[in-house]
Amino acid sequence: xxxxxxxxxxxxxxxxxxxxxxxxxxxxxxxxxxxxxxxxxxxxxxxxxxxxxxxxxxxxxxxxxxxxxxxxxxxxxxxxxxxxxxxxxxxxxxxxxxxx
Amino acid sequence: xxxxxxxxxxxxxxxxxxxxxxxxxxxxxxxxxxxxxxxxxxxxxxxxxxxxxxxxxxxxxxxxxxxxxxxxxxxxxxxxxxxxxxxxxxxxxxxxxxxxxxxxxxxxxxxxxxxxxxxxxxxxxxxxxxxxxxxxxxxxxxxxxxxxxxxxxxxxxxxxxxxxxxxxxxxxxxxxxxxxxxxxxxxxxxxxxxxxxxxxxxxxxxxxxxxxxxxxxxxxxxxxxxxxxxxxxxxxxxxxxxxxxxxx
Numbered sequence: 001x002x003x004x005x006x007x008x009x010x011x012x013x014x015x016x017x018x019x020x021x022x023x024x025x026x027x028x029x030x031x032x033x034x035x036x037x038x039x040x041x042x043x044x045x046x047x048x049x050x051x052x053x054x055x056x057x058x059x060x061x062x063x064x065x066x067x068x069x070x071x072x073x074x075x076x077x078x079x080x081x082x083x084x085x086x087x088x089x090x091x092x093x094x095x096x097x098x099x100x
Numbered sequence: 101x102x103x104x105x106x107x108x109x110x111x112x113x114x115x116x117x118x119x120x121x122x123x124x125x126x127x128x129x130x131x132x133x134x135x136x137x138x139x140x141x142x143x144x145x146x147x148x149x150x151x152x153x154x155x156x157x158x159x160x161x162x163x164x165x166x167x168x169x170x171x172x173x174x175x176x177x178x179x180x181x182x183x184x185x186x187x188x189x190x191x192x193x194x195x196x197x198x199x200x201x202x203x204x205x206x207x208x209x210x211x212x213x214x215x216x217x218x219x220x221x222x223x224x225x226x227x228x229x230x231x232x233x234x235x236x237x238x239x240x241x242x243x244x245x246x247x248x249x250x251x252x253x254x255x256x257x258x259x260x261x262x263x264x265x266x267x268x269x270x271x272x273x274x275x276x277x278x279x280x281x282x283x284x285x286x287x288x289x290x291x292x293x294x295x296x297x298x299x300x301x302x303x304x305x306x307x308x309x310x311x312x313x314x315x316x317x318x319x320x321x322x323x324x325x326x327x328x329x330x331x332x333x334x335x336x337x338x339x340x341x342x343x344x345x346x347x348x
Binding site for chain 1: 118120126140142145151152153
């Protein structure tokens with residue numbers, strides 16, 4: 001499952017959960033703080049449902065409205081390779097800009 | 101709590117899993133166009149991907165998930181959505197057909213005297229006679245209709261006289277078309293009942309899809325749950341909880 005393409009919302013959620021387990025509301029605020037992007041409830045939970053179905057994150061307990069999620073081992077690996085790919089892309093872009 | 105009613109657009113299974121959580125977020129949001137669009141597209145997406153929001157029986161142990169209902173390409177939510185889209189497409193087609201039908205006889209009707217004077221003035225390019233109806237194409241591209249006495253004595257003579265007096269390049273194309281009442285009657289009857297036929301077909305389709313989606317689906321799921329319980333994969337308590345949820 002790790003080979004599937006992650007949406008930008010999914011990456012933001014994985015990065016947010018890499019710090020510590022969070023519920024939806026905390027994710028929304030954390031993501032806005034680190035990326036400046038505010039995810040609406042629909043896009044946030046659309047991405048959460050996908051990540052959960054792909055077993056990249058999991059719900060910690062059945063706490064109703066404030067159910068926390070955490071990264072699974074597969075989620076950590078996927079995030080790590082995604083970040084590596086972003087790093088390579090960023091480096092390539094920076095090199096090309098510098099060569100102009 | 102009107103904002104929460106937008107969550108009803110999500111599929112049942114998705115709501116059972118996420119509604120409380122997403123509802124808490126929705127309550128915090130000010131009502132805006134952005135929120136409505138966000139939830140509408142989320143609901144649409146959830147309908148397109150019915151495998152999302154599958155019940156997790158792993159509970160707090162977090163040891164992994166049992167894929168209770170593997171995504172099947174013809175799950176009820178997806179087929180209902182497809183049916184809905186099909187329905188819209190058919191209605192649009194039906195509407196276009198109706199519009200086309202009511203457009204067709206919209207050729208302007210003019211008097212025979214006017215057609216005769218247009219022929220005299222050389223403003224007519226072609227005349228087609230079909231029974232008691234003549235279709236006239238003017239040199240400026242417009243088309244009009246007129247009614248002529250049957251058998252025609254006036255129009256044909258006017259055209260012949262005019263053609264005799266003009267060089268061949270400017271002559272009026274003149275022809276008779278045999279009337280084909282059989283086709284036009286049968287065709288128009290068919291076209292007029294077509295919307296009705298479409299509607300009946302749609303109702304039958306919708307009824308069968310509804311019956312299929314309501315039918316054995318959840319009992320199959322229940323049987324599978326019972327199987328999992330028998331094999332000791334889930335506890336009796338978890339089985340009872342899922343059973344209550346399924347039969348609700």
